[in-house]
Ligand SMILES: *[C@@H]1O[C@H](CO)[C@@H](O)[C@H](O)[C@H]1NC(C)=O
Ligand SMILES: *[C@@H]1O[C@H](CO)[C@@H](O)[C@H](O)[C@H]1NC(C)=O
Ligand SMILES: *[C@@H]1O[C@H](CO)[C@@H](O)[C@H](O)[C@H]1NC(C)=O
């Protein structure tokens with residue numbers, strides 16, 4: 356019988372750019388619109404969205420509020436966003452398109468309604484963003500732009516969007532017409548889907564009982580296909596097929612987590628040794644009873660003097676007895692802190708304020724801060740290691756302060772090279788330069804944080820373009836250089852997949868990190884090097900949804916440059932899920948058999964290895980795995 360052994364190759368020795376200052380950040384340029392929303396769209400590029408406001412940059416004869424920013428050159432291309440994207444929600448879909456939903460109605464200066472209302476009027480000429488559905492499909496030719504014109508069934512300002520296991524989207528919550536918080540009379544206690552489904556919108560009572568701290572409800576798809584939803588101090592598992600609460604989880608006595616309290620949040624790493632168990636982390640926010648937050652006009656008290664909480668809590672929603680567990684405290688109290696995954700599975704934590712919280716109001720609490728409801732920007736970044744012993748999970752070692760204040764409406768996202776792009780900040784109803792406290796003015800500076808390992812030699816970037824759910828495995832050849840000259844390093848080698856998410860309001864919606872299951876075979880001829888046998892995604896699209904992601908090879912905690920890949924079929928709809936082919940057992944000591952040594956050979960260019968399938972009897976690719984392996988230029992296909 357003929358077997359095709361497709362061999363994944365490592366390609367591109369392109370050096371990653373050198374940072375002047377690993378462990379530090381650098382201001383690398385300016386965006387043309389303020390980055391209220393931000394996502395990593397394609398290699399070297401991010402998309403930035405602002406609300407409709409008086410940015411100097413003009414498109415079609417009016418101010419722009421969208422751009423594609425090239426992170427290599429710092430050059431940006433203005434995008435044609437038509438409707439008002441103020442506090443919209445967004446997510447990538449299983450077919451690679453990004454959807455951005457909801458926002459505010461048409462406005463003129465200072466965010467006031469147009470006259471007549473809902474008219475396309477100067478100076479901004481913006482369309483009604485409340486029910487808007489907009490789509491952006493990344494491209495390489497610099498020609499892609501937003502596609503508008505479709506609508507949801509409801510107006511949703513501050514809605515959450517989460518991807519489902521079939522690559523379609525869930526869009527939940529929000530309010531119709533804006534304001535500091537939701538109120539009983541302006542609250543959208545329902546959800547709908549994109550593409551739309553017949554029963555939309557579906558009522559969700561949980562979003563009524565959690566008024567007023569329920570905007571951008573904190574929602575994650577769980578492995579079972581149910582949604583974890585957190586608002587107020589409550590949490591549930593929601594069953595989508597019966598449209599009802601599947602389980603009431605315990606309430607937390609900790610700080611409020613949703614906007615405007617705005618805790619930093621993340622789903623913890625999904626790793627094979629924990630069977631991809633899904634735990635959630637919530638850090639900071641403000642401790643204040645539900646009834647005391649305020650109304651649409653603003654808080655009932657002067658929030659500016661109130662320190663944000665240092666409390667972190669974790670919950671594992673689908674464990675047998677889910678409880679809120681106290682985690683290590685933050686170094687500094689924080690509202691609007693952002694967790695951003697690094698390629699090694701640690702999380703960078705930065706942004707936000709030490710006093711007050713998100714939102715802005717015209718109540719005039721401070722003559723210095725303008726409308727900001729947050730004060731004392733936090734500059735100190737830290738790294739959270741989810742698997743470090745309790746008490747030592749946050750570290751600031753080797754990290755210098757960031758330089759640009761990131762207050763309300765700021766964002767941060769992981770880039771392909773492992774650095775973090777931070778942008779935005781604008782706690783004002785329109786572009787503002789007049790606040791005496793300059794750190795509350797509109798911010799355009801783009802700053803990049805470089806992890807401490809940034810300048811170290813990196814493993815080679817993997818040349819893999821797709822991952823499926825289950826099925827066969829692929830092989831990555833590790834050179835001596837990839838292993839830093841040490842055979843021991845192969846034990847630490849892993850491949851990781853990151854959905855960098857849709858960043859807005861301190862939350863990277865949709866952000867997930869997964870370590871692929873792998874084993875290794877050390878070169879059997881005694882040379883430093885080996886092969887990593889890497890499984891596809893676990894056979895359940897609810898663990899890590901289909902759509903665009905980045906793939907990294909990590910050796911000794913140092914990542915390669917990331918490769919943009921597609922997880923799943925690249926289409927909306929049921930994903931192809933295959934039985935998992937077991938991995939070969941890891942092999943360390945050189946085998947006495949000279950036969951297998953002869954067949955583990957590396958070609959001159961170092962990227963292709965022939966693997967002897969007789970020493971790996973389970974290696975087979977003829978069961979129709981759906982991943983496409985990037986075979987090296989030499990077309991290394993071994994017919995056995
Ligand atoms: C993905 O699906 C959405 C929703 O149906 C659609 O608007 C978009 O054009 C699709 N993208 C691609 C690349 O086919
Ligand atoms: C917008 O608000 C600022 C500050 O309150 C004010 O100076 C300005 O006149 C307002 N602009 C318009 C067009 O209302
Ligand atoms: C909000 O509450 C304040 C203080 O109680 C009150 O003065 C104001 O009228 C309320 N605003 C709205 C829109 O209900």
Ligand SMILES: *[C@@H]1O[C@H](CO)[C@@H](O)[C@H](O)[C@H]1NC(C)=O
Nearest residue numbers: 687732733734735736756757
């Ligand atoms: C770093 O920023 C924090 C605020 O987040 C501040 O308290 C601290 O003094 C700063 N450190 C330095 C060295 O400037």
Ligand SMILES: *[C@@H]1O[C@H](CO)[C@@H](O)[C@H](O)[C@H]1NC(C)=O
Nearest residue numbers: 627628630631872873937938
């Ligand atoms: C990882 O692969 C090994 C070897 O095939 C297998 O025993 C183990 O169950 C896998 N782990 C998971 C979480 O699938």
Ligand SMILES: *[C@@H]1O[C@H](CO)[C@@H](O)[C@H](O)[C@H]1NC(C)=O
Nearest residue numbers: 366367818984985986987988
């Ligand atoms: C990467 O994979 C693609 C697709 O299989 C292939 O065409 C290309 O030659 C590979 N690149 C290198 C440098 O091996």
Ligand SMILES: [Cu+2]
Nearest residue numbers: 441442764860
């Ligand atoms: Cu907002």
